[in-house]
Amino acid sequence: MQRILSGLALAVGLGLAISAQAADQELIKRGEYVSRAADCMACHTAEGGAPFAGGLPIHSPFGTIYGSNITPDKDFGIGNYSADEFFAALTEGKRKDGANLYPAMPYTSYHLIKREDSDALYAYLMSQTPVHRAAPQTSLSFPFNVRMGLSGWNMLYGKSLQLENTEGKSEPYKRGQYLVEVLGHCGECHTPRNQIGALQQDKRLTGGLLNGYSAPSLLAQDLAERGWTSADLTGFLKHGMSPQGSMFNEMFPVMHLSTQHLGDEDLAAMSTYLLGEQPPQAKVVKAVAEEQLSDSAKRGRQQYLNVCAGCHGNDGEGKPHIAVAMQGNTTLRLADSRNLAKVIVEGIREQQFTGFERMQPMPGFADKLNDEQLTDLINYLRQAWGGLPGDMGVQQVAQLKAE
Secondary structure, three states, X not given: OHHHHHHHHHHHHHHHHHHHHHHHHHHHHHHHHHHHHOOHHHHHEOOOOOOOOEXXXXXXXXXXXXXXXXXXXXXXXXOOOOHHHHHHHHHHOEOOOOOEOOOOOOHHHHOOOOHHHHHHHHHHHHOOOOOOOOOOOXXXXXXXXXXXXXXXXXXXXXXXOXXXXXXXXXXXXXXXXXXXXXXXXXXXXHOOEOOOOOEOHHHOOOOEEEOOEEEOOOOHHHHHHOOOOHHHHHHHHHHOEEOOEEOOOOHHHHHHHOHHHOOHHHHHHXXXXXXXXXXXXXXXXXXXXXXXOOHHHHHHHHHHHHHOHXXXXXXXXXXXXXXXXXXXXXXXXXXXXXXXXXXXXXXXXXXEOOOOOEEOOEOOOOOOOOHHHHHHHHHHHHHXXXXXXXXXXXXXXXXHHHO
């Protein structure tokens, strides 16, 4: 009898242990998904570095901030953080020692994260391999280097984001709101900031500036003006490509490290939130005949044939696996043409998208086009395929190029 009881006790204990282990693995798996949705790796992994080991330089108007080590290393990472302390870091911008984190860490969006998502993320990060390496020291100009001063900043702006009431909205819309506004923290780049780096919430998602590039407006009407439909936007988040072009600059790692790993329902939910449950009609831009172009745009057509058509096609049709089409391209529809000027001057690195899709590197033409030629080319692209007037001036373009 004693043996039987002992055997039963062992079996029960083993069963409970297996059940607890399965629950832990499920929590870790959920935490991995949260980490993708929250795009943690983008800021906490240096190019070519170990995952979550920090070191990525984040350039700001106040200096360079380096992504911190969030592996479970006890000296340089978060190995000594409790779940409560981790939640405080996410939602209040507080380190374990009580010091303020710089708001490059998007706690201004994460302050609305669900506690169960925080705990799952904590479990996932704590399951990673510790990396015993300190991230480079952040050095900002005065007074932004005084962490104590952030206490006042946090009182004013730390929790300024509040979600709009979703009563009467569908479940996909509500889920999309949480993914866009909180986990995905899209507003951190797509919302303008004031002189001390705080988000201007009255201009939420109307567009911002990031390292000289425009993070364009995500408002439904503005997206529709640039040709976006719900299906195209969902596909763009999944694959990094759509009829409107391909992701580049700071959006490419967002797709590569985050959105391509999300479920189709969540991506559709994000599109539903951004475009609305009754999306506005996507604007279709028709090509403009050469005789209708401005004088500058007519000159620009020759520049296009000289340096662009070999990859993008004589009629802007693009070439699969080489270069995107100009017809319907959303970048050409941005009114200030900042991104268009930057791309032409600086080029784009080779990019690997989902599956076997890739785009060849686009060279920069800073040494091949002077300001007048660049202006003419931009005016041609704007007017021929962007639905915009070909009236940019040389000084305007020179300023965009320099910023």
